[in-house]
Amino acid sequence: MHSYIKSLILAALCCALAPAFTQADEASEDPFKPFPDQLAPSLFNEVEDKYEFGIRAEEKALYYYVLKHLRETSLQDQKQAAQFNLQQRRSELKTFKEHPKLKLPLFPDIFKNSNRYKGRLVTLTGRVRKLIHYPAEKNEYGIKTLYEAWLFTDDSQQNPTVVVCTDVPPELKDGLPKGTDVIDHVTVTGYLFKMYVYNAQDATRVAPLILAGQLEWTPQVVDEKGSLLFSQILAGTLIILIAGVAFAMWKASQKDKQFREARLKTSEEQVSFNQLESPPAATQVEPKLAAESKSEPKTESKSESKSDDKTPE
Incomplete structure (x- = not known):
């Protein structure tokens, strides 16, 4: 009797603990499912990557189911699950596991x-x-419009991520704002559905296709008063700088002018006009000496004549 009761109690305990063991097994099989709202990755096993015609007919049911699921779950839960997945991925890579502050280049790793x-x-x-936006195909979830965004991250090296979602901020309902061809500070959280084939200008390329519930856009707020004040300060500084340079150039030219005038005055004081008149005096002396030199031969000739006169005697 006692053994029978013990058997019943043991069976009841096994039944009670069975769901817990089952959940533990599921968690061990897929550690990337930390939240009940996150879809099981096994649902995507039949999705074909790099299919040249986009989404296959047999994939469209899952395609719209994922979009419906994202629309019904909170963005906060999605972000928490994405962060958990990222940490799990880091734990698999030795470099990033040993250096927690090192940023994992997510796009290259996904690619x-x-x-x-x-x-x-x-x-x-x-x-x-x-x-861009376009009408959704017929589906059982009431999804009417799809938005397609081409997202470029800092680590994607000009390679896009194609994002399809069911909602965008009101400013983006009709596409990018007028007068702009790019918007920054856009964040998206969603499921990697497949590697998507698209036609580029030079060749056929591949990009990750992310299905998301919505786009988050946080445009930078421009402080008009601060910008005006900064412009005024910059203009004032520039004017002062130009005035300072002009004054320095004028001061330098004045000093140069004074230096030239002082040098010219000194040169004039050093000039001797007596020295300028001395050459004519020297010129007058030279003829006199020349005359004396001419008279000397005459004296010699007289003496010679006298000697000649005496010789015959």
């Missing part, structure tokens, strides 16, 4: 290891250079 991210939530931030 090279798409199977590791497929069906998992990720968060990307960057610039949107293309934003």
Whole structure:
């Protein structure tokens, strides 16, 4: 009797603990499912990467189901799950595990290891250079309009991430704001659905396709008063600088002028006009000496004549 009761109690305990063991097994099989609202990555096993015609017919049911799921779950929960997934990925890479402050280049990792991210939530931030909207295909979830954004992150090296979502800020309902061809500070959280093939100008290329609930855009607020004050300060500084340079140049020219005048005055004082008149005096002496030199031969001739006269005697 006692053994029978013990058997019943043991069976009841096993039944009670069975769900817990099942959940533990599921968690161990897929550590990337920390929240009940996150879809199981196994749902995406049949999605074909690099299919040349975009989304296959057999993938469209899951395509719209994911968009519906994202629309019904909170963005905060999605971000928490994406952050958890990122930390799990870092723990798999020795370099980033040993250096917690080192930033993981997410886009290159997704691009090279798409199977590791497929069906998992990720968060990307960057610039949107293309934003269009078009009617959704017929679906059972009441989704009417889809928005397609081409997102470029700092580590993507001009390679886009194609984002499809069901909602955008009111300013972006009709596309990018008028007069702009790019908007910055755009964040998106969604599932990597597949590696998407698109036609570029030079060749056929591949980009990650992210399905998201919405785009987050936080445009930089311009402080008009601060900008005006800064412009005024800059203009005033420039005027003072120009005036200072002009004054320095004028001062230098005045000093140069004074120096030239002083040098000219000194030169005039050193000139002797007596020295300028001395050459004519020397010129007058020279003829006199020349005359004396001419008279000397005459004297010699007289003496010679006298001697000649005496010789015959």
